[in-house]
Amino acid sequence: MSASEISPARVTLDPQTGVLRGAGVTESVKTLRQLAGYFRDEAARAAMDPETVLYRVQSYEPQPEGVEGAICCATTFLMPGRVGDEYFMTRGHYHAAQDRPEMEVTVSGEGVLVLMDENRQTRAEIMRPGSVHAVPPRTAHRVANIGTEPLVFVSYWPSETGHDYGEIVARGFSGRVRQINGKPALVPEPEA
Numbered sequence: 001m002s003a004s005e006i007s008p009a010r011v012t013l014d015p016q017t018g019v020l021r022g023a024g025v026t027e028s029v030k031t032l033r034q035l036a037g038y039f040r041d042e043a044a045r046a047a048m049d050p051e052t053v054l055y056r057v058q059s060y061e062p063q064p065e066g067v068e069g070a071i072c073c074a075t076t077f078l079m080p081g082r083v084g085d086e087y088f089m090t091r092g093h094y095h096a097a098q099d100r101p102e103m104e105v106t107v108s109g110e111g112v113l114v115l116m117d118e119n120r121q122t123r124a125e126i127m128r129p130g131s132v133h134a135v136p137p138r139t140a141h142r143v144a145n146i147g148t149e150p151l152v153f154v155s156y157w158p159s160e161t162g163h164d165y166g167e168i169v170a171r172g173f174s175g176r177v178r179q180i181n182g183k184p185a186l187v188p189e190p191e192a
């Protein structure tokens with residue numbers, strides 16, 4: 001019997017920092033300019049430096065988006081800050097394949113995961129280092145940073161999932177994470 005070689009992993013995720021490294025890891029950046037229209041106080045956003053980095057995402061997708069056959073993961077580094085009284089946040093999305101779920105694991109920082117179901121009922125969970133969050137099917141999800149340091153979390157989803165940003169662009173979430181009397185709160189957002 002001949003022993004076969006035991007090979008090292010092609011991709012690593014640093015458990016302390018969340019940093020993904022290796023073949024096939026891609027990175028993208030989102031700035032305040034790219035989130036025009038997402039925040040409640042658009043005038044406040046427009047008055048800020050448009051090149052302000054809101055978040056960086058490192059992704060490892062063994063299959064292209066929309067093609068089944070893999071579990072993907074990505075680390076998001078969401079900066080602290082606010083636009084008016086609304087905390088810096090990700091764009092948020094539904095899944096194109098609506099029955100596909102997702103999981104978020106917090107590495108560091110303090111945040112809020114906002115979840116909105118098909119009936120536009122919104123709820124939120126606190127994200128702390130080590131917290132694990134199941135995003136059910138047919139549920140839009142967005143993350144806000146309510147802390148003073150970067151919020152780092154890792155997301156896992158099936159490769160065939162795909163993203164649907166259009167519904168959020170058109171109608172937003174029915175709740176926003178805002179600083180009210182010095183504390184974060186999920187505040188209902190009436191439709192425009």
Ligand SMILES: [Fe+2]
Pocket residue numbers: 093094095102141157
């Ligand atoms: Fe997702």
